[in-house]
Amino acid sequence: MTGFDEFAEMERQGWSDPVISEGYVTRFAEMTRQAVPEIVALVPEGVAVLDLCCGQADIAAALQSKGCDVTGADFSHQMIEFARERVHGVNFVWADAQALPFDGHCFDAVVCGFGLMHVPDQPAALAEVARVLRPGGLLVMSCWEPPQRSDVFGTVFGAIMAHGDPSVTLPDSPDFYQFAEEGHARAAFAEAGLAHQERTVFDAVLRLEDPGALMDLFATAAPRGGYLLRHQPDDAKARIRAAVALGVQERGRQAKDGLWEIKAPVAINRGVRAG
Numbered sequence: 001m002t003g004f005d006e007f008a009e010m011e012r013q014g015w016s017d018p019v020i021s022e023g024y025v026t027r028f029a030e031m032t033r034q035a036v037p038e039i040v041a042l043v044p045e046g047v048a049v050l051d052l053c054c055g056q057a058d059i060a061a062a063l064q065s066k067g068c069d070v071t072g073a074d075f076s077h078q079m080i081e082f083a084r085e086r087v088h089g090v091n092f093v094w095a096d097a098q099a100l101p102f103d104g105h106c107f108d109a110v111v112c113g114f115g116l117m118h119v120p121d122q123p124a125a126l127a128e129v130a131r132v133l134r135p136g137g138l139l140v141m142s143c144w145e146p147p148q149r150s151d152v153f154g155t156v157f158g159a160i161m162a163h164g165d166p167s168v169t170l171p172d173s174p175d176f177y178q179f180a181e182e183g184h185a186r187a188a189f190a191e192a193g194l195a196h197q198e199r200t201v202f203d204a205v206l207r208l209e210d211p212g213a214l215m216d217l218f219a220t221a222a223p224r225g226g227y228l229l230r231h232q233p234d235d236a237k238a239r240i241r242a243a244v245a246l247g248v249q250e251r252g253r254q255a256k257d258g259l260w261e262i263k264a265p266v267a268i269n270r271g272v273r274a275g
């Protein structure tokens with residue numbers, strides 16, 4: 001029990017919504033895909049790996065190319081379907097990260113790309129990671145840097161704060177950005193029996209034809225942004241869109257090919273299960 005039941009329901013509905021899940025796979029994942037080489041580089045070749053919250057399976061595919069024996073797990077049937085269509089030879093399993101259907105000590109590594117922040121009971125999910133890892137096994141997880149350090153997230157959520165209807169709020173949830181803070185990651189890993197080893201940060205870059213399209217991306221391809229933006233009255237939506245477009249022009253840059261580029265820094269945490 002976490003007291004985050006409404007949040008859990010929002011996440012379940014969001015990731016099983018055909019518009020959000022397809023929008024995520026075809027457009028939002030343009031950003032998350034940039035973390036794949038960074039994550040996969042930390043995993044040794046040829047080991048047994050669980051891609052937790054695998055979504056469209058970009059990480060699973062890259063691990064497979066590295067000779068790993070890969071299992072993918074996700075609680076969205078839509079995402080599992082996308083994954084099975086896109087990547088063959090990986091065992092994709094429907095599973096909630098808070099109660100994994102795997103024996104203990106069966107993976108050498110668990111990777112989790114932008115997944116843990118969507119889970120209501122994060123200590124339970126980390127305890128499950130520790131349970132399924134062999135002693136000495138590796139956890140690699142990515143998450144977004146918070147709005148104050150991110151041009152993409154700062155622009156979108158800053159515009160919602162400044163121009164949105166204040167009565168439209170997200171359900172109570174764990175802090176979405178807390179794993180971007182090394183102190184939190186270290187403490188949460190330790191509670192589950194995982195020793196935090198390293199936090200690195202790199203810039204993912206989003207490329208947009210139209211500066212206003214950043215709002216459309218969050219409205220149609222991400223459960224939290226989608227929830228906050230869809231519930232706004234029309235006049236607030238228009239104000240937010242204008243502010244987001246301006247923010248992209250101020251904080252981003254226009255490349256030679258005319259596309260707008262704006263940064264979304266990513267934090268990657270690595271930990272090891274105690275031997």
Ligand SMILES: C[S@@+](CC[C@H](N)C(=O)[O-])C[C@H]1O[C@@H](n2cnc3c(N)ncnc32)[C@H](O)[C@@H]1O
Binds near residue numbers: 054095112
């Ligand atoms: C932001 S997407 C990340 C997808 C992919 N790993 C990537 O890097 O782009 C989050 C994924 O986590 C899944 N997810 C969210 N909560 C989950 C839970 N409690 N258990 C399992 N999967 C979950 C969603 O269905 C979605 O596919």
